[in-house]
Amino acid sequence: MATMLYTHTFEESNKLLDELIAKIDNPASELAYSIIIEKLYNLCWSSQINEAYSIARQMIETCANAGNIKVKGWFERYLCTIHFFAGRMKDSIYCYERSVALPAEELKHLGIHSTGIYAAKAYQMVGDRSRSLEVLSEELQRLRSTGNYEELWAGYLLAAEIHYQNAFIDRMNGLDASFEMAMKYFALADEYAPLYRKTEFQMHWAKMQRLTYSLIFNNAPNEENVREIFENLSNAGGYLKCLVLARLMGYFSTISDYPNAIKCASLCIQAGERAGMMLHPSMAYGVLARAAIASKDHERAKQLTERYLKLCSDNGLYEYFKMRKAYDPVLEFAYNNGIEPEITRSMMEFAGYIPNKVYIETLGAFTVYKDKDRQKSLKIRTKKTRELLAFLLDAGEQGATKEQIYNAIWWESDSNNIKNLIAVNLTHLKNDLECAGIGTSVICRENRYFICRDQIECDIDLFEKVYEEFKLRNTEDLARKLLSLYKGEYLFGLEALWATSKRIRYRNIYDEIKSYLHNLTTDRPVKIAD
Incomplete structure (x- = not known):
């Protein structure tokens, strides 16, 4: 763990970790876990999610073969985080709920690498808003009480995302919802950014988040901010790039600039599919499906709607279907054209939509x-x-x-x-x-x-x-x-x-x-x- 404190990039950190991993005698040991978990953490945040998943599965198998069920459970716990970054919300929740059964002493030891903050967002995406806020509150309180400032940055970042999405959906549904909580947690994430061990990485993340949120929270002209976002987008990792493009999709949609919303959706899909991170790209498919339906491009609308519904069903991405005005046309189109009938019926039931x-x-x-x-x-x-x-x-x-x-x-x-x-x-x-x-x-x-x-x-x-x-x-x-x-x-x-x-x-x-x-x-x- 000490090796992480003096490196400035994930690449430098991973180089040191790989040297340590090469010297491990027993890959199924607790010592091996303490080193490899840092590699997994690095890979998740640097958007190398496929590699992270491959290593985690390999370590789970290694521990199982060695009979070390305890360490096997530790790696299985962290699959919650890996599945989250990949966009697999149902799998993320499954791993989180299994890990809750681990002994309290083990959870205290493992808590240096949070999974609760990711599970909170996963609960939100499957449509369980109350459970999402409950897990988020508990995990933020735990991170504060243990002084885990690095994870607090990520926790505040996810809290801002969760509260922003709740308010955004409520406002789209005509409710008088405020972005106050999202702004509060974003300010805290910004404040904690310099405490992160990869300060350069995190400060760039904070800058991009600041620019994207300024489009939503400020009434000032935004052309300059949009230009600056695109100028800095090439330096962002896969997850951040997808997140920023998703925010731009929403921004352009709200100002009725649909060509740019579609452009951002396409870029989001390209970045996400390349990185194997499908949370935001799945939503982007929904934007493209809505556009194709509106333009009466029937064949393209069928292809996009099928892809969108399948991704949402497989990964547990239900929450946005609560935006009835936006997504009822997609469900109606799917229903009328016999697209994924079982999934369509399930989503209709979730959203309370009757054709x-x-x-x-x-x-x-x-x-x-x-x-x-x-x-x-x-x-x-x-x-x-x-x-x-x-x-x-x-x-x-x-x-x-x-x-x-x-x-x-x-x-x-x-x-x-x-x-x-x-x-x-x-x-x-x-x-x-x-x-x-x-x-x-x-x-x-x-x-x-x-x-x-x-x-x-x-x-x-x-x-x-x-x-x-x-x-x-x-x-x-x-x-x-x-x-x-x-x-x-x-x-x-x-x-x-x-x-x-x-x-x-x-x-x-x-x-x-x-x-x-x-x-x-x-x-x-x-x-x-x-």
Whole structure:
């Protein structure tokens, strides 16, 4: 261990270690472990993960053949770290949970090389956020109490990553989440960087982390930071390179710079596959799959989606599927195209995603389809039942009381029992939608009726979403997409006097977009032929 204190690079350290390893008489001894574990540590952090795994497996076999079960268990414990760097989260957790059964005295001795900080991140990736934070807290406290400052740097680094990812996913899901904890732990990692025995290596790591986090935490212009990141990327090892590129993927996606997000995803995959480190590259495949699906590149989308789902399933990378808006389209594409059906069903169950079974057009003639491809229309029993469905869809999350339903749809009725009339039509509506495979379609809560939208998609949702994006970006592509969605007057064919305000609003948006495209065409310079 003392040999490690006076070396400045992993290469120098490994040279000294190799000299010591060559002099070992008994490779299955505790002395051999104390030297070889340092080599494994070096290989992990210098992104030579395949070599680390090969040596660890060789030592496990050597110890088993020599009958030294104790030292064999020590090497098996450190597989937790090696599997983590390789991106194998399920295997990392398996090795960690097995190692917890080692005697307390052995764990105290082995604790100089932490595995808990890596297991904490692995738990997060398999979707067990509470266990992740529990293991992280326990391990950081242990490292503080034992004064293990080198491992504390890595611990704080992983803590920053864990809290950043939690906040990022929550924010993407519309929650009011703060990056405060991520910033706190990143500052601590930065503070502890000079205490690391490979200070030059760690200071470069700290610099890259500082630059990438500045893209997320600061509101200042980031072009200069992005340029500096790419200038320094060639000096980063495989794991750091993948991590930085993954952060850039997220950054470019949030500012809607999709070409650069795709570029970073491709670079991340190249770096990770070369180094045998697939945590971040697996996520990059997800970004590429989403892009291919959005661009309707069907064959490429199928290949990328299959690769992405297989990597996530094999390695236990589930957490990002909680970002429903981002990854539901991937699951939907896989479901509709029969890609890895068992894995797809498993991921859907984990994310709580149920594929849409009904698609409803409200712009133009009100039409209910049994499928998103709009090949088979669903017959709704009566005109009033159709209007009831349209009214409840229009009411959205506010729902409607029976009195509101009556005033909107049956205000001219001579029936003596309006409540019964509404109840009968609600039953008809439920039965009709059940024919499309929707078990729960109408919900009554606090005397208000709601349409359950879990398996229903509506054109107006996409229209509103695209219009909001158009207001931010004002691009011709978005304008033309809006025109393609507007097939006519809102709820055309239904009297629906209650829909007058929305009819006017959507028509005004249509006119606005037509005017925008007209002005765009008028302003374009005329091309003169040679």
